[in-house]
Amino acid sequence: MIDVQPAERETPRHADLVDERIVLTYFLIALFYLSLSMVAGLLMALQLIRHNPLDGIELLSPGRWRMVHTNVIAYGFLANAFLGALHWSVPRLMLRPVLDWRLSWFILIAWQVVVLGTGVGIVLGPTLQANVSALESLPFALGAQGLEWGETPVWIDPLALAGLLLVAVNFMAPITKSRGPMYVTAWYFMAAFVWTFLTYAMGNFLPQYSLTGTSAGAVGGLFIHDLVGLFVTPLGWGLMYYFVPVMLKKPMWSHGLSLVGFWGLAFFYPLNGIHHFLYTPIPMFLQYGAIVSTIAVEMVVTTVIVNFFATIWGSSRALITNLPIRWFYTGMVFYGITCFQCALQTTLTFQALIHFSDWVVGHAHLVMFGVFSMWLLGIMTYLFPRIWRTEWWSRELCEWHYWLSAVGLFAMALDLTLAGVFQGYYWASLQPWEVSVEGSQPFWVVRVFAGLAMMAGQVCFFVNLYMTWRLSREAGVSRVVPEPQPQAHLATHGTN
């Protein structure tokens, strides 16, 4: 551990900054939801290849579980894992604890009510409402809301929004108390707290209660995109700007590029949303605007990736020896692929062919799993041994976890991307619809196996996790991982 700048005051003890139990709890809950989401995905994948053994059971309907799949990965896995990682990184970066521990635990419980409510609402809501006469006449649906990535039933939306506000308050306390220019991570986090709240409010309330038709579609597009771009992306990059320098024990290569990356993303990302609904009745000039901004984002992203790869230059052996670093950089490679793909697919030429197809589904998996889940799993690989003061039980299982996840995901993304091209041409050639479904079958079969590989990777992780935990409970085990000490303003400024 190095200090680039002398600490402005005596470095506080780790135990006074971080409540490790809350980090641990968030991570374990997140992993539970990851498994749930994967099982839901498997159900839908089996349905598509017409081998769903549970077809015809109302509460296991693939239509409902498809929404569970996406919502649980966004709000159950990513949000919980982010909150855990924030509880570790924000106090250690700011050298101040969060506003209040009791608030932290309250948020933890409240957020699980939100996620469970979402899952239960989507799965049970329509059934309850149809069979309980008292619920039938309710003016709103107990089940899913008709907004992609925002299927959170309408009755949970206010609670979720309140939760997001509390999260912002709790983490903004240590950030606002610190003085002077902020480190990159803090920019991303601060912006994310504002954006997530605004995005959630905009997407879940406006199309439901005030706007209709095409303009509601425009807001829906903004919501889909902002959820990834303004909630997941800034938190993810903020964590990367924190963990990569910490683990490589050197500052970011260029502070200037960090600035370009943040401000470019902040300006262009919110303008992208409508590219999800190209060729709809949304005014064409707005569609053009979204396309141009999307391509601008990809250029900005390139600067961020260049900055990170320049940072690891000279230490690239860490990619082999340091597992979390390998997770992070693999995620960044996938991020580069995703963004390159995005710059192409957002053009009207590509859209005509691949919109509505599995290309988009492959793209979504590449982003949500290939980038952000990979980063969070890397962070977990780094933090579990530190929290338990015990090295991983099996390095080999860690490797299996990595390789099965990475290869499985990449196979799935390639497979679905290719499937999308086929589907696009089937449709454009005006062959009967069934031909496109039949033609997709081989790709869908491959997708099942790719998904199973990813699931197997997580099983390796869970076994390893359980054995490591048992090891940590055994008396007399040498504490091979030292007590972590926070770094005072590590990497505030780069060398360039």
Added chain:
Amino acid sequence: MFESKSGVLLVAGLGFFAFAFLSNALVPALMYRDLPEQTTTQLVEKNSNLMYQFENLSHRYPEQFAKHVGEPTQENCAEILELGRRVYTGEGCWHCHSQFVRPVSREEDRWGPVAKTEEYQNELQRPVMFGTRRVGPDLSREGGRRANDWHAVHFFQPTMVSHESPMPSYPWLFEGSPDKPNKRGIALITYVQWLGSWLESYPYYEVFEPTPLPGNKTNEETSESEEQAEDAEVATAE
């Protein structure tokens, strides 16, 4: 500004978000402010295509219809349509079926007129159901294309009418068999028949021409054979 709290929170956090919202959401809202949002009741009024299908449901499933809906009136139709939209949303139909026809990829030839803004300015498009994925076909021109009993059987067990379909079955919209749709079943069929029923050229490519079957028939049988003929025509059209 670039590294300060106020810069990040106010300029990037609030400012850029507000700029994007104003330019991307408020602009279309202002552009279409003169297109009033139609209520479900207004949608049903004067929509004879939809009322035809709704009445047809009451003839085809008289017991079920009387039990769950009552009379095929416009008020009941509006209520059932809203329930239908709720079922469509809750079951996640919109994740595999889009509701807009694009001016590219020969979609006009496959489905019919390209989607227009006016079609979405109504209560049943709240939130709008454009959709982003097509495992199955687009449904915005589906109304009137197939008969009610085709839909009933299809929802009950898709492979019975579309052999290789990967669509899940929805037996909980029925009371045991495809000729007994429950309230949700009737609602979903009505909703699907509503999609596109507002178009002048409805159904888009199939002109309804009853071909009488041989033999003497009573009035009731005639209407039944018309439906069968319609089904047969649909089958050949595909």
